[in-house]
């Protein structure tokens with residue numbers, strides 16, 4: 209099969225011809241139909257994440273069809289369309305797994321990081337961590353739901369119930385979660401790179417009541433803000449934008465250092481916290497909710513062998529919505 213392989217951080221991905229993987233116990237073999245490109249993949253390629261299993265096939269927003277099942281795997285019939293997210297395996301026994309926080313599992317393995325991912329024509333996955341894909345989404349439109357959607361959803365939940373919601377970085381996750389927020393009766397304030405009028409227009413089209421640069425203050429104090437951009441300087445900026453009791457959620461896996469800031473902007477019971485990974489419950493809730501909103505995904509498709517171009521475009525802010533690799537007929 210063809211796959212895009214990361215040999216070492218700092219190098220471009222390499223198109224490789226690899227043997228088709230065999231499904232192990234409890235695993236399904238998937239013919240990959242589409243795999244969205246996540247900002248985490250940029251951090252992986254740049255060497256900003258510790259201890260990747262190299263060489264690794266990236267990609268953790270996989271939509272595929274089941275073509276075979278390993279020993280003991282009976283959950284999905286052949287032909288079933290399933291999604292594979294970032295959380296690929298957990299131990300089930302650590303204190304986090306036993307308290308509904310498998311996203312924090314000490315021994316967790318992640319797709320496209322410790323486990324081979326979806327920048328390939330085939331992949332294997334533990335069936336317990338796969339999700340059925342809701343009807344009504346094409347493969348390419350479903351793929352961004354599997355990380356941008358799921359992580360965005362988890363971030364939205366921990367942001368609390370406030371109605372005035374700021375989103376810093378209006379990329380793949382924000383464009384999905386702003387639709388959920390609107391559906392819940394919230395008002396979305398979108399912050400883009402300063403001067404990115406195209407991004408601000410995109411946010412308004414998706415229902416943001418206000419859009420501006422990340423160096424702007426919103427016209428009224430926010431109840432919560434979610435930071436999707438990997439820029440530590442946005443933490444004090446967002447703290448200045450939220451009112452008393454406001455919550456600032458950092459939703460990315462990597463962020464540049466946070467500059468020091470005066471205690472006064474944290475005072476008033478403002479909270480800064482991160483969101484890490486996802487639980488299977490997050491996925492089940494979000495994938496049940498998405499078609500009812502309905503969440504519509506804006507995608508920019510690329511062929512598998514153009515994965516490096518997709519990563520470059522994402523890094524440079526040239527993607528409206530989500531970049532998605534689409535696999536041709538094998």
Ligand SMILES: [Zn+2]
Pocket residue numbers: 246247248249268294355356
């Ligand atoms: Zn991701």
Ligand SMILES: [Zn+2]
Pocket residue numbers: 298299300301302303304305310312313314315316
């Ligand atoms: Zn665990």
